[in-house]
Amino acid sequence: MSINSFGRLFTVTTWGESHGPALGATVDGCPPGVPLDAEMLQRWLDLRKPGQNKYTTQRREPDAVEILSGVFEGQTTGTPIQLMIRNTDQRSKDYSDIMEKFRPGHADITYWQKYGIRDYRGGGRSSARETAARVAAGGVAREALKVLVPDLEITGCMVQMGPHKINREAWDWDQIAQNPFWTPDAQAAQDWAAYLDELRKSGNSVGAVIEVVAKGAPAGLGAPIYGKIDTDIATAMMSINAVKGVEIGAGMGAAELTGEDNADEIFMGNDGKPVYSSNHAGGVLGGISTGQDLVCRFAVKPTSSILKPRQTITKSGQSAEIITKGRHDPCVGIRAVPVGEAMMACVILDHVLLHRGQIGQNRGPIG
Amino acid sequence: MSINSFGRLFTVTTWGESHGPALGATVDGCPPGVPLDAEMLQRWLDLRKPGQNKYTTQRREPDAVEILSGVFEGQTTGTPIQLMIRNTDQRSKDYSDIMEKFRPGHADITYWQKYGIRDYRGGGRSSARETAARVAAGGVAREALKVLVPDLEITGCMVQMGPHKINREAWDWDQIAQNPFWTPDAQAAQDWAAYLDELRKSGNSVGAVIEVVAKGAPAGLGAPIYGKIDTDIATAMMSINAVKGVEIGAGMGAAELTGEDNADEIFMGNDGKPVYSSNHAGGVLGGISTGQDLVCRFAVKPTSSILKPRQTITKSGQSAEIITKGRHDPCVGIRAVPVGEAMMACVILDHVLLHRGQIGQNRGPIG
Amino acid sequence: MSINSFGRLFTVTTWGESHGPALGATVDGCPPGVPLDAEMLQRWLDLRKPGQNKYTTQRREPDAVEILSGVFEGQTTGTPIQLMIRNTDQRSKDYSDIMEKFRPGHADITYWQKYGIRDYRGGGRSSARETAARVAAGGVAREALKVLVPDLEITGCMVQMGPHKINREAWDWDQIAQNPFWTPDAQAAQDWAAYLDELRKSGNSVGAVIEVVAKGAPAGLGAPIYGKIDTDIATAMMSINAVKGVEIGAGMGAAELTGEDNADEIFMGNDGKPVYSSNHAGGVLGGISTGQDLVCRFAVKPTSSILKPRQTITKSGQSAEIITKGRHDPCVGIRAVPVGEAMMACVILDHVLLHRGQIGQNRGPIG
């Protein structure tokens, strides 16, 4: 298994560096007959694209995706889909100052320790730019899911910026597309704008928490023990740049609950399917989906490329102070929203396909 | 890849049900020449074993592990190591009441929805008993690591029970082995004992947070993008029964930090290796280990098998009330401590082997 | 992926040594609801069992298989099935003479070169005894296929012993179970008996060619490019001990054909499915099954453990002469017949499951 791949039947291998000729994703295992063209994918890339407002890096690239294979006459053929995004804005000179110094909190030093090679151009493979390839691949997954699970709806949003959490009572799905932070709380959007402005001006950055919800996933997805759908969701999110924590349902807060509080009670719904009194489980029991909303959250750490001076060392082991100029995101979590959605789409599609492969028999009478 | 396996070069496949004839682990990829016998593994199993005090299930089994293959004249041969634990205390009658009803918060319903088959005997494959196989496999990993990374030390402990967190100022590594909760805070151990007693008597249960720390792991382990060591640690922990959240280093709290606060500053140590002012990164940058302590935490939800009555449905879709009798853990997180350690050992060994395979060249001058 | 595993969705990991406590197979990915018990598997093991006539090794073991997990109330549950066969006849003393010497043509020397460890007890992991585990696993696959592809029929037979090929004109399927060589040619069975008697008495051994035919496999199994069903069949057969060549359909003989002769012409059958004028393709085009018989052959080299003296070296590098006493097969190919059948069953089941996973849409109007 390539260490740059994820997925079992629907597999995605991302490739490419921040400042190389191109980056992309090799997408294998998409079922045949799915309508697909580049515009369908471009739509999601445009959401992730930097430079759209003052809260994201000012690097400006069209991030235009090309489909090089696997699609014929507007439909997937069942063969590998190669997605390529050319890098066009490669101002490497911005990074010349950090050729010798390691940025604290950045992968500079560990890549050097592991590989003995330093691609100083904007982080090379460790750049958040790699996530563009994920978003493109997620777009393929979404189109396949439209065919296979038409009712599925995947939505990501920001629920915390720095220490500031949203008010969950004020949750409004329609707000998400209305503000630059993809937050469902209109008041939070206003407050965060002021907060982030100040941080940005001071050359600092801040972390965030993203929540991704999938509505309409069928019961029965996932498999014990190491193919649990919640494990796979956690894996997918943790693999995103800068993510330091992942939660399913009640998440870390599950530790505080009693068994009585935690157990989501079960009733029969009008459509003959089980309904639940609550969703502490985040839609997963024993690694298998219940049919409730799949809910996950992940924490994105603050960008380490900041204007604040920090102590570090050089490649030759000398002490040094570093300030990272260049065009960076004050809250890189913002751009992680569409990435989280893309990962969720990939995991769900993979499990829909796996479920079909695993189960040759009737399922139980309820699901 | 078997869905009951984890690992890339050091792979573990667990098998077996709570009340079947036996359970175990097929361990492949252990290097040859590692001294190994059953007692070395038994030691770890004894730590996880239920029934040792009033805070864990009263099911009493010796959990004696047999090595069926892969060891010759006291050494591993490089071939698969089969570990088997016979089930001896299979009081299936305890569960007869729940043959028809689904326990809220338990995998009963999803297994039924997915497989159309119900192994009502103590949860079958979804039982926490599966973790015995993990602990045995982790024991193999530990012995291999003793040879390959002699300085490595892996320690798990409980840092939160229900809403009660430890006082980190009072952290004392030596306390961990002194109390039934494996907590480094002596005062917390006392407080939790009283708290848990009460919960247990009321037939309720509660969640917990476990922290696992690996000291002495070399820099350079892990690989971008989907083979990151922190992702693999998170995957391993999330795959444990009842885990709902995983954190690396600052974890979910990273969202609250500014870039200035989060960036662990770098200095040169006296031994020519980098040292850091702090460890918000949890020992990992860009998915590759820094040489600092690897730190992860995970939240374990409360046992869903409780004496408190809850609403549920039956297999035939009728409403019902359920009380789960039987012998259960009031805080199953306690027994998750050695499981977390075992998973950490497996992941680190896998990455030590992977690193050797990936890198055919010199590493950089610092690492 | 464990290096002792094969398969993608239906995976088999074999474990165990010739003279250890036990050997077996961890079988994962079997669909739920398949009727299964130990007797169903024992039937196939009995066919492979040594000591049944004078043409196979006189080692006598019951080779009784136990199912340790994955089956509940007579049905598979969808969880891993652990199969264990205890070793009971472990006369290690037979091998004491070869502790220091490497048998020419045997894996003794390469295991030593690779692992620096020598399990001299009957070949350890490299013993043909490993194939018992494959046969047991293949039995599971056969039971699942009975449910999923009821018309499928898998038959192996011997078509060549030493230089003596069968007369294909005399092919009679019913003969296969009537002679100790599983050959469809009654006359060949008689001739081979005399030939092998002589070889056996002289302490020599000889090779063979096995053919395995699967009738009734549906069209559409397999996937380009590295998941071709013919590649997977070849992989499975080549992984069997002592196999040195594998052929699909016309096999090596395809080199001699012209395009005109090789192309199996296509017609419409009465049932609306394609029929073919011939089967040079062995039932596979472009890695995908056509619906014709899947046909593969493999060559098994002669046993290297013979009474004839051969030149070799010792572990310490001294020249030596070696005669391998002990109980060996004069034509180990005989016992490879049920092994080849088992591997074919595993590959076909895996591809049936994969096909279900890969294809979420309608297939074409013909298949």
Next chain:
Amino acid sequence: MSINSFGRLFTVTTWGESHGPALGATVDGCPPGVPLDAEMLQRWLDLRKPGQNKYTTQRREPDAVEILSGVFEGQTTGTPIQLMIRNTDQRSKDYSDIMEKFRPGHADITYWQKYGIRDYRGGGRSSARETAARVAAGGVAREALKVLVPDLEITGCMVQMGPHKINREAWDWDQIAQNPFWTPDAQAAQDWAAYLDELRKSGNSVGAVIEVVAKGAPAGLGAPIYGKIDTDIATAMMSINAVKGVEIGAGMGAAELTGEDNADEIFMGNDGKPVYSSNHAGGVLGGISTGQDLVCRFAVKPTSSILKPRQTITKSGQSAEIITKGRHDPCVGIRAVPVGEAMMACVILDHVLLHRGQIGQNRGPIG
């Protein structure tokens, strides 16, 4: 694991269709620090390139490979290497006649049966053009092997065309580069030229046998039971378009040998390493390399696209006669020679890396 990938630590995923915008290979797991540029790869592609003489298809394409990622300042970085070859000569009109008809012996019908989608443009994914991507990836493997195993030499050649085998007594390695058939027998080259001319003029085609030899591979590569190096070589070769049989060492001929004849006797060489009296084993015992030449052969069937009329059916199930016009290879085996070399290079590199990962200890004193 993507079904369009092969390899464990060094993985190659090929993508692209005959007449799409581009095709290529995603190469992951190449160690860092290997000198690499596009010219190094182009050299091997030029060997495989069609249209170089009258014996290969007259399609003319530069087949220029671009390296899109994974290389920085002339060296591999340890991150995925994306190789892209644009398709420039896409005369789709040549194929318009076969949009409805299935070519006998071709994957047309099975792709249709499996996917329900027909990429009639030159075979789409099933075209031999896919092998260009393999050759490019093999070029990467060769460069890495230059660093890791400097003495390794991999050479492929044709040893049989149609019924005409070479005279092995006349084997001359230097002849291989001197004739259009890459055969080591000068006389055969002359005879085959006349034979193939006639076939080509008559619109027919013919099969061939290719032999690939790797000199200088160290002992100890490969691993029992399903990670045997000979199994992996067989898998790699069988996955090539049109291959119907694979042999290691004595191959299918091993069936004819006695144990006495087959066992390669062992002696101590002057350099303290074992030497062998013969190489029936093809350099592999028990799935592990001995240090002798690794020898494999594979049979390539004749091209099914021929000018001879054949009976077939259409997509709608009507009987039809078909003649395949267009530009095809009378002996596609010729172009399989560099492909076989490339696959051998990939397998050996993968096993060199695996061996480093698997073995953490000293190896035995001989190897």
